[in-house]
Amino acid sequence: MRLPLIAAFALFLPGAALACGGSFSSFVEGLKSEAVQKGHAAATVDQFFANVRQDPKVLKADRGQGVFQRPFLDFSKRLISTDRLKRGQSNAKKYDAIFDRIEQTYGVSRGVLLAFWAFETDYGGFQGDFNTVNALVTLSHDCRRPELFRPQVFAALELFERGNLDPRTTTGAWAGEIGMVQMLPRDIIENGVDGDGDGKVSLKTSAADALMSGGKMLQSLGWRAGEPWLQEVTVPANLDWSQSGLRTQKSTAQWEALGVRARSGSLARGLQASLLLPQGHKGPAFLAYPNFRVYFEWNQSFTYVLTAAYFGTRLQGAPVYDAGTPDSGLSGAQIKELQRKLQARGHDVGKIDGILGARSRAAVQAEQKRLGLPADAWPTPTLLARL
Known part of the structure; x- marks a missing residue:
């Protein structure tokens, strides 16, 4: 396999850790060396990485996100059920005092966090069963997005040193997120809040901690207090x-x-x-x-x-949307064909993945305008045929 430039360059650096790819055991040894260079005790590093394993199920999950190919109406109906809505309203009442604190401290409305809580873990009911350290190291070794996951490995090591993560037993989502609202280790370090006052930040077992931490994280990302979304x-x-x-x-x-x-x-x-x-x-x-x-x-x-x-x-009282009568869309295979045609016309659509992302939508809108079609960024069989 052809290595990305940064990884290929690392091969020629004496003692340097591979940026990604190569032998998994050698890659882990490189992470351990880097961790010691960052100031972590060698014994702690050895203990943290002692049982790390590559997890093929993580890679399968990363490659198999076909659910995002569904159009909005189908996707939203799949995720939003009457039961999920009722439980959200019930949790809003149950944790009313916590949501009041979040709104006063971070300016984030309760509906926003309730929706994340619902979609990420079904209100804490299923938080993922992937070993967190294995997931992060596996995704760091994989050459698709190592720049995203490699720093999270060292953040997880820091959580281990603080006593907030066990590399053998801590589990979460396939991408390394932990807890009821699914936060990555670095986000936990930077935004973790002891919401229940017990002296610990327990995002897996404390709804107060998880929700307060989520509110702080959204504020740190630029959420504007008291404004709609x-x-x-x-x-x-x-x-x-x-x-x-x-x-x-x-x-x-x-x-x-x-x-x-x-x-x-x-x-x-x-x-x-x-x-x-x-x-x-x-x-x-x-x-x-x-x-x-x-x-x-x-x-x-x-x-x-x-x-x-x-x-x-x-969750804050808005009515069910008016679905209207949208024109027929395209299948995942047809969107891939569309993306190839758009790319051939000079548009940057990113990866040919069958997902109608922001760049694909922008390209669709530009071609609709050129062809005299309603430029609403919704690809139809008519547009595909015209291209």
Whole structure:
């Protein structure tokens, strides 16, 4: 396998650790050497890495995220059930005092954290059964995203030194996240909060700790206190659809002048917002406020982010969205074909993966505009045929 440049370069450095790839045992030895160089005691490092193993199930999970190929309406219906909504409302009451503290201290609304709590672990019911250290080292060794996971290995080592992680027994998600709202080790170190006052940060067993830590993390990522994040709207039939998408921002007054209206209540005053049409101009429509962009610091999937943000509004009383009658979309295989055609036309769509991400949407919108089609960033069989 051809190594990335950084890994190939490391091969020629005496005693240097591979950035990724190569023999797994040699890679682990490199991590151990680097940990000692960072100032960790050799005995502690040996103990931390003593039982580390490569986990092929982690790599399988990383490669098999086909659920994100589902369109928003399908994805949201799959994740948002009546039971999940009722339990969210019940937890809002049960932990009312905690949510009051979070809102006062970090400015994050309860619906936002409840939605993350629901989607990440079903309110703490299933937090993942992957060995955390094995997952992080496996993903660091893998050459797909080592720059993301390698620092987390050393953060996990720091948690071990603090007595907050056991490399043999601590488990979580396949990507190394831990606890009820699934936070990576570095995020726990930087944003962990003792919400229940017992002197420990226990994100796996204490809802107060997990929720307070999640609130602090969102604030650190730029959450703006007291501001909305997403709002369902109605749009006029004659709107210039090329103005939709995250790349375009207008004031709410400008959107109102174009005929955009809140489906319930009124638009937030004095804020910039983007018009989102997840399944085109015939489907549901939302205004995304500045706080919506913080969601992408938590998860990069547009469909996941929009669904989590929408569920947060539902948990705070927003009505069920108007699904509309969107045009037929494309299958995962068809989106891959579309991405190849867009790439051939000079568009940067990232990886050909069958997932309609931000770059693919932007390219779709540009081609729709060029071809005289409604430029709403929703790819249809008509667009695919025209390309």
